Amino acid sequence: MSTPEESRTRRPTALEIATQWAQLPPDHLRVALEHLELELQREHARDTARERHQAGLDADRMRQEHMTERARIEAQDRSDQRAHQLYLGGLVAGFVLAAGMLAGSVIVGLDGRQWLAGLLAGPSLVALPVVFVLRRNDRLGTRARIPAPPAPGGLPPDRRPSDQQPADQPA
Template sequence: MTPGQQQTQPTGLEIAVQWGQLPPEHLRAALKALEPQLAREHAYRMACLKAEMQSEKDRRAHVLRMTGLVAGLAMAVGMLAAAVVLGVNGQPWLAAALSGPSVIVLVKIFVLGHVGADDVKQLMKGSNSQMPAPPQPAPEPTPGSPPFV
């Protein structure tokens, strides 16, 4: 054996091959003795595979959760920034639509990953009560009167 190699314990199959050179009575005794060892090795390999699969499943769930958090944060910041810009530029209706309950519901969808029916009802109720009344159109000028400035 070279210094870089590790000494490993022979597996049950390797031992069975060595015992195969002996008479059948000895082989039968060897196989009876090796059966529990092979069962333990199989159970160990299966447990390792199950742990690897669970680890990969947990990693994927973590990535999905973090992606939802980042997307929810980006959406909330983007909608609020757009609402401020629209509000400053004289678009109060669009600003109210972007900064109202819709931000909360959309962020909840991304962060929690689900939305309930009551959230949709609150969104509709909040958007209707938050909006200011639409501006009334200017009255039509009567013929012969000076134009409105």
């Protein structure tokens, strides 16, 4: 059972209305049921309109997500296509560079300049195309050496003048 405050603040259900009218004579009950039927039709119409509205919102959200996903996929495809063209260009440039260096090495070698032919056909024939084809130059031999941190005296020990002693050693 509900308290009087709750019954004033909430709407009575159809069953509660019908129970109240059931205590009246049959003519009044018929009128009450007709009104009850109209109220139920209105509630049904409101519920259906609310469901249609929610379905429309859900469809709009799904359509927007679909458009966003399609735009993301198209952007990824364009990015992949640019990367492919870049790597293909590097492959062609590496081949042309290697073939040109090899041909130049043969021509210069036949001309009598073996040292220049050796430079063209030597390590640079491998190193330069690797830069173009693989797009990297991080081989151990080409990495920059990290200098040692300076000693407390200012200069590293191997670069100190012979007359300057570290501060912690007596002269």
